[in-house]
Amino acid sequence: MISVGQPFAFNCTLPPQTLEEVNITWFRNTNKIPISKNLQSRIHQEQSWILFLPMTQRDAGIYQCVIKTVDSCYRIHVNLIVFKKYWCRTSRKSPTNLSDEYIQTLHFGKDDSLTCHLNFPESCVLELSKWYKECKEIKEERFNSVGMKLFVKNVSAEDRGMYACLARLTHEGKNYTVLNDISVDVRKLEYGVPKITYPRNNTIEVELGSPLTVTCNITDFRDNTNLRCWKVNNTQVNRYYAQSKRIREGYESSVPLEQYIWYTVNITFNQVDLEDYDRPFVCHAGVSAAYIMLKFPVSDPRAYLIGGFIALASAVLSVVYIYHLFKIDLVLWYRSAFLSTGNIRDGKLYDAYVLYPKPQSGSQSHNLDMLVLTILPEVLERQCGYKLFIFGRDEVPGQAVASVIDEMIKLCRRLIIIIVPESLSFGLLKNTSEEQITVYQALVQDGMQVILIELETIKDYTDMPESIKYIRQKHGAIQWSGNFMAEPQSAKTKFWKKVRYRMPAARAPSSSCRTASGRMSRN
Amino acid sequence: MGQVSARKEPLLGNIQDISHQVWLFQDQTLIAVPRKHGVVPVNVTLIACNYPETLEKNKGNPIYLGLEEPQVCLCCRELEGQPTLQMMKQNILDLYHQTEPVKPFLFYHNQNGRTSTFESVAFPGWFIGVCSKGHCPLIITQELGSIYTTDFVLSLLQ
Structure with missing residues (x-):
């Protein structure tokens, strides 16, 4: 469509363009006479062009361009519609469909x-x-x-x-x-990187074996050619699971909004497998990416397993703790309930050999005598029926000390050592041959169990003999907690329970220690 | 192998150069002509290649580029020692569903500001261009400058 009064030119080209020698001639309609090639002519042909200098209303119509090559001939028809243009005269504006x-x-x-x-x-x-x-x-x-x-x-x-x-x-x-x-x-043109509004590198709790669909939400600018897809291990999921098709990417949908386009792409797990957990499934949109990671729900079987294990472990720990607390009572109760009374046939005559520092003057010495010669026999012998060998009470006068100890210790099941703070025991336990022999016998020859009783709290063991230090480290010590009055002692106090616990299990003649009051009442 | 991709249809759009010439399919040739009333630009089809990770990064989105009608795809082949832009009868979705990128049919679509370039994946450094004076067939060229325009504006039909 050409407007009147303007120069106009049209080029006749042969597609596809060839490098061959071509001969082009323009004709008007079916006229046999070609268009003039005179450059001065208002309508003329120049090379492959037809020129109208200028165009008039009368020039409207069909023109043909004939292209001859060595072995072929083409004919191209051109229909020129000519109209009058009223530039800047809005009242006579040309219709749009007839506009150039x-x-x-x-x-x-x-x-x-x-x-x-x-x-x-x-x-x-x-x-x-x-x-x-x-x-x-x-x-x-x-x-x-x-x-x-x-x-x-x-x-x-x-x-x-x-x-x-x-x-x-x-x-x-x-x-x-x-x-x-x-x-x-x-x-308005908007460009930029796509935005992934979901996922946001988040985790999703899902049961093993259950189906799952996650939607990737993307906003991107119009006129983008970005690829949007789900990938795992840097491979598109459809390709990664091409065989099993267990995980598939859904079709992409797009909603054009005013400023941008909203896209969604789904990923569907037919059944969530163990291998899917803790592995990033990444939604890609052009240069942007965001992932989801599957997690077991809080109430999953694994959590039950872990919880059960913790409960069991704490139960075991509680039992161990309670046993530790009531060990002595339990053992003493067991002995009284199930162990038979009567002499143990091990060739021993005494249940314990009592070793103590030689009596000195002073209140502490009195307390020691009180404990060894009165309270110990009262509780262990009279109440509990044990038989003790107390050096200084039970030896036969005139016997050589060394031979007495040597013989007697072999007839005892336990060794009770009573120690007092350094000030009192100094020079006694350390040097007396009696103690040395006893401790040697107990530790080396018989492997005898030793019961160490501290009369008072001993803070510093450094000056104690090595044997005593060893015994304390191996067997521990029991701290005397009673008083030294002549009043009756009960075998059921904490101190005596500890002593009895360390004493031999079976003894003659009674099955359990009688109460002191009971005994006293009978006397 | 089954269908790998998620897209059902290619994108549809028009391409014009920065001199306001639109792509026109005429006499089996793709030419650029000034946009006017009565000039119907050809609808191009575009679809992103599924395997961008196997191609060069930072060059743009690798895409297949074709025409809606006739159903042809643009491709770059060497002809008499010269990379040449051709149109092949080809369904763009068939290219898209291939298990590997089909390089002769691929172009890096680089959006830079308002304009886009289309660089051949098979011949890096060669871009789709039109002659600046207009009414010329589309070609691929290494000469980026005054003779050829390689900057286009892509408008998608949403």
């Missing part, structure tokens, strides 16, 4: 340009003279005309509208003007 307007787009907020398209053979010299907007010449500094282009800085919405470019065409010394109308629209 160019359509161009400027991009909002950017520096952009319009182009004046002038398509003429090289014999025509073209010079762009003016740009118009809405019929007014453009003179603003924001616009800059260079060559065939009009550069527009910082495009705004007001830049849309009807533009025109005016050019001077010189051909064979004659001047013509070409006026192109350009309808300009302004379009």
Whole structure:
């Protein structure tokens, strides 16, 4: 569609373009006489072009271009519709469908340009003279005309509208003007990286074996060609699970919104497998990526297992603790309930040999005598029925000390050593041959169990003999906690329970220690 | 092998260059002509390649590029020692569903600001271009500058 009064040119090209020698001739309609090749003629042919300098209303119609090559011939028909253009006269505006307007787009907020398209053979010299907007010449500094282009800085919405470019065409010394109308629209273009709104590198609790579908939500700008997909191990899930198809990617859906497009892509697990846990499944959208990671729910079998184990362990620990607390009572109760009374047939005569520092003067010495000669026999012998060998009470006078100890210790099941703080025992336990022999016998020869009783708290063992230190380390010591009154002692106090616990299990004659009061009442 | 991909349909859009010339399919050739009333630009089809990790990074999205009607795809082949842009009768989805990238049909679509370039994956450094004076067939070229325009504006039909 061409407007009247303007120069017009049309190029006849043979597609596909060949390098062959071609002969092109233009004809009007079915006229046998070709279009003139005289450059002065208003309508003439120049190389493959047909030129109208200028176009008139009468030139409308069908033209044909005949292309002859060595072995073929082509005929191209061109229908020229000519109309009168009323530039800048809005009352007589041409209908849009009969318009030769160019359509161009400027991009909002950017520096952009319009182009004046002038398509003429090289014999025509073209010079762009003016740009118009809405019929007014453009003179603003924001616009800059260079060559065939009009550069527009910082495009705004007001830049849309009807533009025109005016050019001077010189051909064979004659001047013509070409006026192109350009309808300009302004379009907003947004570019940037896609945003993944879900997932957000989060975990999902899911039962083993259950189905699962997760949707990746993406917002991306219009006109993007980004790939959106789910990947595992840097491979698309559909390819990774190509055989089993256990995990599949769903179809992508898109919803165009005003500013951007909202996309969703699903990933579906037919059945969540053990290998799916703690492994990132990554949703990709162009350069953006975000993952989900599957986790066992809090009430999963593994958690039960762990919980059960913890409960069992704490129960075992509690039992051990309670046993430790009541060990002595339990053992004493067991002995009284189940062990038979009567003499143990081990060839021993005494249950314990009592070793103590030699009596000295003073209250502590009195206390020691009280304990060894009164309280010990009272509780262990009379109440509990044990038989003790107390040196200084039970030996036969006149016997050599060494031989007495040597013989007697072999007849005893336990060795009870009573120690007092250093000030009292100094020089006694350390040097007396009796103690040395006893301890030696007990530790080396018989492997006898030793019961160490501290009369008072002994803070410092450094000056004690090595044997005593060893015994304390191996068997521990029992701290005397009673008083030294002549009043009856009960075998059921904590101290005596500890002593009895360390004494032999079976003894004669009674099964359990009688209470002191009971005994006293009988006497 | 079954269908790997998630997309059912390729993207549809129009491409014009920065001189406001649209792509037109005429006489079996793809040419760029000034956009006017009555000039119907060809609808291009685009679809992202499924295997971007196997191709060069930071060059843009590797995409297959074709026309909606006729159903052809753009491809780059060497012809008489020269990389040449051709149109092959080809369903773009068939390329998309291949288990490997089909390099002659692939272009790196690089969106830089408002413009896009389409660089051949088979011939790196060669871009789809049109002659600046217009009414020329599309080619691929290494000459980025005044003779050829390689900057285009892609508008998708949503």
